[in-house]
Amino acid sequence: MSKKKGLSAEEKRTRMMEIFFETKDVFQLKDMEKIAPREKGITAMSVKEVLQSLVDDGMVDSERIGTSNYFWAFPSKALHARKRKLETLSTQFSEGNQKKENLQQSIKRAKIGRQDxxxxxxxxxxxxxxxxxxxxxxxxxxxxxxxxxxxxxxxxxxxx
Structure with a gap:
């Protein structure tokens, strides 16, 4: 019979991204403050904060046109971001393997002439x-x- 706890910051961010990906539309802040509480259970007070954190992390795009701020995020952008991250990590992994191989070769060379x-x-x-x-x-x-x-x-x- 305990009261329902609020959403964590990460859950709010995930649900906010769902709104963008499901609708594939462009929103103003006041639109998000109406939609998010109704559809995803994000409190209206925290919508601006969550939206700003997503913009800061580059997950949501924002543009000021005239006196209005518009926000949007499309699934293709997230896919491209994940692909770039995967490529970066793959490169780092291969560089790490190469470095490991070079170190193993150095160890072999250093052991030459040091047999017990x-x-x-x-x-x-x-x-x-x-x-x-x-x-x-x-x-x-x-x-x-x-x-x-x-x-x-x-x-x-x-x-x-």
């Missing part, structure tokens, strides 16, 4: 041990930095 062999494994172990040794030597050098004659001379200059 005993020689490569021994070189990697040697590299790791040399890096560790380098870090140890740096740490030891830091310990003795205070005794470095150049550093001692710098300290004396600042102290004077």
């Amino acid at each position: 062999t005993e020689e490569r494994a021994s070189f990697l172990k040697e590299l790791v041990s040399l890096r560790q040794q380098k870090e140890q030597l740096k740490a030891e050098l830091e310990k003795y930095k205070e005794c470095d004659p150049e550093v001692v001379e710098e300290i004396r200059k600042f102290a004077s």
Whole structure:
């Protein structure tokens, strides 16, 4: 026994487009404010707002002739818009597939010469041990930095 809720904005937009597609006619705002509530259940207060959102999205065409604004939308325009969108998405899809293929080729090229062999494994172990040794030597050098004659001379200059 609950009251019927109002239509969502998207439902209003869809129903408004149905009016245009079914009649294939040109309307003024005052005509739409009469037709929409009666035929599609869109409140008269929201007709202007819904119509403007459709115009802003390019789904409905609008033209000011004299002092009147006229609105229209034909099914063929919607079909062409969908075709253009489909073509755009198809192009993006094919470009994405091409990019994926190029990246896979790059991965294959990068793997050449990097096969896991005993020689490569021994070189990697040697590299790791040399890096560790380098870090140890740096740490030891830091310990003795205070005794470095150049550093001692710098300290004396600042102290004077």
